[in-house]
Amino acid sequence: MRQIINRAEPMSFVFWLKKNKNKEWSDFSGSFAYHELREYMITIQEKMCCYCEISLNTNKEAHLEHLKSRHNYPIERFNFDNIYASCQFNDSCGHFKGHANYNKMVLPDSVCDQRFTYTNNGLIIPSVSGDTAAINTIESLNLNCKRLKNARQDIIRIIEDINDTALVDEYLMNCVEWVNGFYTVIEYAKVEG
Numbered sequence: 001m002r003q004i005i006n007r008a009e010p011m012s013f014v015f016w017l018k019k020n021k022n023k024e025w026s027d028f029s030g031s032f033a034y035h036e037l038r039e040y041m042i043t044i045q046e047k048m049c050c051y052c053e054i055s056l057n058t059n060k061e062a063h064l065e066h067l068k069s070r071h072n073y074p075i076e077r078f079n080f081d082n083i084y085a086s087c088q089f090n091d092s093c094g095h096f097k098g099h100a101n102y103n104k105m106v107l108p109d110s111v112c113d114q115r116f117t118y119t120n121n122g123l124i125i126p127s128v129s130g131d132t133a134a135i136n137t138i139e140s141l142n143l144n145c146k147r148l149k150n151a152r153q154d155i156i157r158i159i160e161d162i163n164d165t166a167l168v169d170e171y172l173m174n175c176v177e178w179v180n181g182f183y184t185v186i187e188y189a190k191v192e193g
């Protein structure tokens with residue numbers, strides 16, 4: 001998980017909110033402003049899911065995700081700082097998370113990069129053992145589902161085989177195109193290799 005620093009809100013979102021006071025998320029979802037905001041967040045996130053870092057090649061591969069769930073924090077539903085782009089897989093990330101407790105998780109609006117590391121067989125683990133928020137995050141987002149674990153393991157093996165730091169740096173620059181995202185996994189494999 002990489003820290004994502006939100007920038008200014010896109011104007012189409014600001015205008016929609018001005019024109020549509022007291023509306024629900026379902027009124028916004030599907031609107032032109034929704035599509036604009038999703039595209040904008042994907043760009044800010046360098047085309048990676050805010051939780052698992054899988055690449056988001058097309059806009060349809062992502063949905064707008066609330067860090068504080070709409071169910072538990074309805075007042076935060078249109079707070080720009082609470083909205084990120086997550087992948088569409090049901091076995092992890094935003095769709096899996098549901099109403100998990102925001103306060104007990106490490107999320108991409110914080111310095112999250114340092115809280116997680118990996119094992120050589122592709123598991124994501126807390127950097128400091130016993131970090132309950134990191135453990136809870138991995139479980140709440142199901143970041144060790146078989147699909148993600150295997151994808152990470154493949155990348156780590158490839159990087160280990162390359163054994164060329166300059167080349168790996170180049171892959172980091174282009175990681176979305178190269179291996180479907182996973183920036184911090186490549187970083188891990190580079191250091192470990």
Ligand SMILES: [Zn+2]
Pocket residue numbers: 049050051052053054086087088092093094
């Ligand atoms: Zn994801």
